[in-house]
Amino acid sequence: MQKKSVWNTYNETQLTELEQLAKDYRNFLNVGKTERECVKETIRLAKANGYENLDDIIARQDSLKAGDKVYAVNMNKEIALFTIGSESLEKGMRILGAHIDSPRLDLKQNPLYEDSEMALLDTHYYGGIKKYQWVTIPLALHGVVAKKDGSVIEISIGEKEDDPVVCISDLLIHLAGKQMEKKASEVIEGDDLNVLIGNRPLTSDEDEELKDAVSAYVLQILKEQYDMEEEDFLSAEIEVVPADRARDCGLDRSMILAYGQDDRICAYTSLVAMLEAGPQEKTCCCLLVDKEEIGSVGATGMQSAFFENTVAELMNCMGNFSELGLRRALRNSKMLSSDVSAAFDPNFPSFFEKKNAAHFGHGLVLNKYTGSRGKSGSNDANAEYIGHLRRIFDDNGVAFQMSELGKVDMGGGGTIAYICALYGMEVIDSGVALLSMHAPMEISSKADIYEAKKGYLAFLKEA
Numbered sequence: 140m141q142k143k144s145v146w147n148t149y150n151e152t153q154l155t156e157l158e159q160l161a162k163d164y165r166n167f168l169n170v171g172k173t174e175r176e177c178v179k180e181t182i183r184l185a186k187a188n189g190y191e192n193l194d195d196i197i198a199r200q201d202s203l204k205a206g207d208k209v210y211a212v213n214m215n216k217e218i219a220l221f222t223i224g225s226e227s228l229e230k231g232m233r234i235l236g237a238h239i240d241s242p243r244l245d246l247k248q249n250p251l252y253e254d255s256e257m258a259l260l261d262t263h264y265y266g267g268i269k270k271y272q273w274v275t276i277p278l279a280l281h282g283v284v285a286k287k288d289g290s291v292i293e294i295s296i297g298e299k300e301d302d303p304v305v306c307i308s309d310l311l312i313h314l315a316g317k318q319m320e321k322k323a324s325e326v327i328e329g330d331d332l333n334v335l336i337g338n339r340p341l342t343s344d345e346d347e348e349l350k351d352a353v354s355a356y357v358l359q360i361l362k363e364q365y366d367m368e369e370e371d372f373l374s375a376e377i378e379v380v381p382a383d384r385a386r387d388c389g390l391d392r393s394m395i396l397a398y399g400q401d402d403r404i405c406a407y408t409s410l411v412a413m414l415e416a417g418p419q420e421k422t423c424c425c426l427l428v429d430k431e432e433i434g435s436v437g438a439t440g441m442q443s444a445f446f447e448n449t450v451a452e453l454m455n456c457m458g459n460f461s462e463l464g465l466r467r468a469l470r471n472s473k474m475l476s477s478d479v480s481a482a483f484d485p486n487f488p489s490f491f492e493k494k495n496a497a498h499f500g501h502g503l504v505l506n507k508y509t510g511s512r513g514k515s516g517s518n519d520a521n522a523e524y525i526g527h528l529r530r531i532f533d534d535n536g537v538a539f540q541m542s543e544l545g546k547v548d549m550g551g552g553g554t555i556a557y558i559c560a561l562y563g564m565e566v567i568d569s570g571v572a573l574l575s576m577h578a579p580m581e582i583s584s585k586a587d588i589y590e591a592k593k594g595y596l597a598f599l600k601e602a
Contacts, residue, residue, distance in 0.1 A: 142498075142501050142502075142538070143498075143501070144214070144498075144500035144501060144538055144586070145500060145501065145502055145538040145584055145586050145590060146500050148394070148538075149586075150521075152582045153589075154183065156589070157585055157588075157589040158585070158590060160408075160411070160585075160592060161395060161585045161589075162586060163411075164385075164404070164408075164588060165384075165385035165386075165387075165395060165397065165409075166409050167403065167407045168384075168385040168397045168398070168400070168403060168407075169298075169384050169385055169400055171239070171399070171403060172279070172281050172298075172378075172398065173217050173378050173380070173437075174216045174217075174239045174240045174280045174401060174429045175202060175282075175376075176214055176281065177195070177273075177403060177406065177427065178212060178215055178216060178217070178218045178239070178427070179215075179310075180212065181210075181218050181220075181410060181427060182212070182349060183219070184410065184414065185208075185220055185414070188208070188414045189208050189292055190210045190220060191207075191209055191210070192209070192211075192212070193209045193210065193211040193221075193449070193452060193453070193456075194212075196209060196456060196487075198410075199458065201456070201572045202456055202457065202458060203223055203453060203456040203457050204223065204457070205224060205225040206222075206223060206225075206418040206449050207222075207223045208220070208222050208223075209219070209221050209223075209453070211440055211445075211449045211452070213443075213445045214438060214439050215240075216240075216429040216439040217427065217428050217439040217443075217445055218426075218427050219424060219425070219427070219445075219446060219449050220280060220318045220410070220413055220424065220425040220426075221422060221423070221424050221428045221449075221453060222413070222416065222417070222418055222419070222422065222423045222424075223240070223418070223422050223457070224418065224419050224421045224422040225418070225419075225420050225421065225451075226421055227459070228421075228422055228450070228454055228457065228459070228464070228468045228486050229451065229459075229464050229467040229468050230421065230467075230468075230471055231417070231421060231442070231467075231468060231470070231471030231472040231473065231564070232421060232422045232423065232424050232450075232468065232472040232473075232474070233421045233422070233423050233424070233472070233473055233474075233598060233599050233602050234423075234424045234425075234426060234472055234474040234475070234559070235412065235413060235423075235424070235425045235426070235475050235477055235595050235598070235599070236407035236409075236425075236426040236427075236428065236439075236441075236474055236475070236476050236555055236559060237403075237405040237406040237409050237426075237427055237430065237475075237476075237477040237478065237570075238406070238427070238428050238429065238430075238431035238432070238435075238478065238554075238555060239402070239403055239406050239427045239430075240265075240266070240381075240430055240432050240433075241266070241268035241398070241399040241401060241402070241403065241429060241432065242264075242267060242268045242401075242429065242432055242523065243264070243265050243266065243378045243379060243380050243515070243576050244262040244263070244264050244273065244278075244332055244334070244379035244380075244522065245262060245263050245264070245265050245377070245378055245379070245602055246260055246261070246262055246280075246373060246377040246378075246379065246457040247260075247261040247262065247263055248283075248373050248375075248377065249261070249372065249373070250262070250336040250372055251354055251357070251358070251369060251372065252354070253351040253353050253354040256338065256340065256352075257335060257337070257338055257353060258335075258337035258338070258353040258354045258357045259333040259334060259335055259336065260305075260333065260334040260335050260336055260379075261333060262332045262334060262379055263329070264329055264331065264332060265293060265378075265432065265433065266432030266433060266577070267432070267577055268577055269323065269324075269577070269578070270324065270326075270327040270328070270329060270331075270332060271308060271326045271327045271381070271387065271416055272310065272497045272578055272579055273327070273332060273579060274306075274327055274332075275306060275307065275308070275309050276306065276307075276381060276382075276383075276497050276579055277304040277305075277306060277307070277381070277382040277383065277502065278297065278303060278304060278305050278306055278307070278334065278379050278380065278382055279295070279296060279297025279298050279302075279379070279381070279382040280294055280295070280296040280297060280305065280377055280378070280379060281294060281295050281296075281298075281377070281378050281380055281381055282294050282375060282376045282377035282378050283376055283377075284366060284367055284371050284372075284374070284375040284376065285367065285374040285375065285437060286371060286374070287342065287374075291363050291467045292366065292367065293553050294365060294375075294377055295321060297382040298382065298384075303509070304382045304562040304564050305334050305335060305379070306334070306335055307332055307333065307334055307335065308333075308335055309327075310369045311414050311510050317438065322562050326535070334379055335338070335522075336357055337353050337354070337356060337357045338353060339353065339356055340352030340353050340355075340356060341353075341355040341356035341359060345392040352539040356461075358452075360574070380398060380489070381398040381579045381580060382401070383392050383395075383397075383398065383399030383579075383580060385398075388450035388582055392582055392584055392585075393500075393586070394499070394582055394583060394585060395583050395585060395588070396582050397580060397581065397582070397583075398579055398580055398581070399581075400479065400571075400573055400581040400582075400583050401478075401479045401573060401576055401577060401581060402431065402477070402478050402479055402569045402586060403592075404477060404479060404570070404573070404583055405477035405478055405569075405570045405571060405591065406427050406477075408477075408571070408588060408591040408592040408595055409425050409427070409475075409477050409595050410427070411424055411427035411592050411595075411601060412425075412592055412595035412596040412598075413595075413599065415596055416596055416599040416600060419599060419600055421602075423599045424451075426446060428440060428441045428446075428555060431478070431554065431555055434455065435558055441558045441559070442558055444586065447465070447469065448475075450465060450468060450469065451465050454468065468564075469562035469563070469564060470562055470563040470564060471564070472564040472565075473524070473560070473564060473565045473566075473602045474556075474559050474564055474565065474566045474567075474568050475566075475567060475569045475593070475595065475598055476518070476554050476555050476556035476558075476559060476567065476568050476569065477568075477569050477570050477591075478555070478568060478569075478570045478571045479566075479570045479571055479572065479573045479576060480497045480504040480542050480570055480571070480573070481489065481496070481497065481544050481545060481573065481576055482497050482498065482499050482572035482574050482582075482584075483496040483497065483498070483499075484496050484574055485597075487504075490545050490546060491545055491546060492543065492545075492546050493549075495541070495542065495543045496542055496545075497540055497542035497572035498540065498572070499572065499574075499584040500584050500586045500587065501538060501540045501543055501587070502537065502538025502539045502540055502586070502587060502590035502594075503532070503538065503539040503569060503571070503581075503587065503591045503592075503593075503594040504539070504540055504541075504569060504570055504571065504572050505518050505524060505525065505528070505538060505539055505540070505541050505542070505567060505568070505569050506541075506542055506543065506544065506567070506568035506569070506570075506585075507519065507541065507567065507568075508520070508543075508568075509544065509553050509554055509556065509557075511566055513522050516557065517553070517554045517557065518553075518554070518556035518557040518560050518566055518567075518568065520565070520566065520568075521565065524565040524567060525567065526564060527602070528538070528567065528598070528602070531598060531601045531602060532594055532597060534601070535593065535594075535597035535601070536593070537590055537593045537594040537597055538586075538590045539590070539594060542572065554568050556568050569591075569594070570591065571583055571584075571587045571588060571591050572584070574585060580582060
């Protein structure tokens with residue numbers, strides 16, 4: 140049962156829509172290289188489409204009614220958008236959930252040091268990465284610095300055309316005999332991911348040699364540009380990400396090459412579907428969370444109480460909160476846990492079972508189960524729910540495919556689905572297939588992006 144590419148099914152109008160969506164998506168990736176930046180851009184788009192901050196409504200003690208559109212933000216790293224439906228919230232919601240954190244390098248809290256007249260920054264990698272992929276590529280610094288006076292400074296270095304970039308050096312091939320004998324996981328160790336940021340020493344007015352003069356010059360630049368002292372690193376969250384911009388990929392421009400497509404590709408298509416859907420009978424939700432790459436932990440991960448608490452606040456603003464009502468609302472909901480899957484790669488065919496793998500240009504991917512090997516750590520969707528979704532997608536002309544993440548004993552992965560399933564709601568993993576997942580630059584198909592948006596929109600309207 141092999142499905143075919145959807146590219147030849149599109150008319151000119153659809154191809155125009157596809158290219159516009161891809162262009163807007165590339166822009167989202169370029170302005171949202173961290174979870175904070177994604178939340179900021181999501182708020183901008185939400186406000187432009189009539190959404191109001193739930194905190195403001197609570198502060199005014201206003202009530203919510205059918206058709207109202209609100210959003211809630213958690214620590215600037217997690218956001219939920221709701222469009223209130225005409226039915227009681229107890230009858231459940233239609234939820235699109237995705238994550239907006241991506242693999243990267245984080246600066247340590249005491250990162251700056253100097254060695255051999257070079258200034259460097261210590262890092263700790265975040266999420267699953269092949270560490271050797273992060274050396275010798277142009278990198279940018281993004282994040283925030285929280286000062287003791289309560290002010291917060293935004294940092295972005297390496298994105299503008301005239302910005303400098305930073306990088307991590309690698310051992311030259313001429314001396315790398317022993318290095319090349321190591322396992323790939325050991326060629327570059329975590330403690331070797333030190334970011335090179337300077338080589339020019341600061342000159343003293345007293346014509347005397349300064350200790351750590353290169354680091355001193357870097358600190359002078361940070362002071363001049365960001366009013367930042369070295370001790371401010373203690374309360375900073377600065378991420379090291381690829382400096383490259385999202386680009387069309389392929390001579391036919393059929394694909395996108397970009398950093399952070401896991402999982403911002405699903406976050407953006409879910410957001411666009413949410414903004415287009417408008418009010419429905421069921422309350423609709425677009426939930427974009429943090430920390431999925433490290434287990435959905437912490438105050439901004441899916442395991443936190445943010446989502447549950449926010450739904451409780453919604454019900455309270457609608458005048459019908461009760462603990463039992465909240466439990467019913469969560470249990471009766473249906474969700475697409477939108478995360479990327481692995482596309483079949485002809486360079487590595489032995490790692491996939493071809494007929495159960497996702498293929499570029501074949502549409503939205505559904506993963507009945509995830510996990511690793513014996514489905515460990517998996518959400519496993521009900522057959523009845525999959526049948527329900529098949530009807531919706533077929534009725535709305537949405538191309539979709541079923542997939543597993545590689546061969547049974549090759550590995551695997553998980554999403555936020557199993558956490559949401561604990562409420563008793565129907566959940567299935569869905570998303571877009573990628574090549575080079577978790578690499579600094581990942582590859583997606585524009586056709587799959589377009590079908591994902593169509594599928595998410597159909598879900599919100601008919602699930």
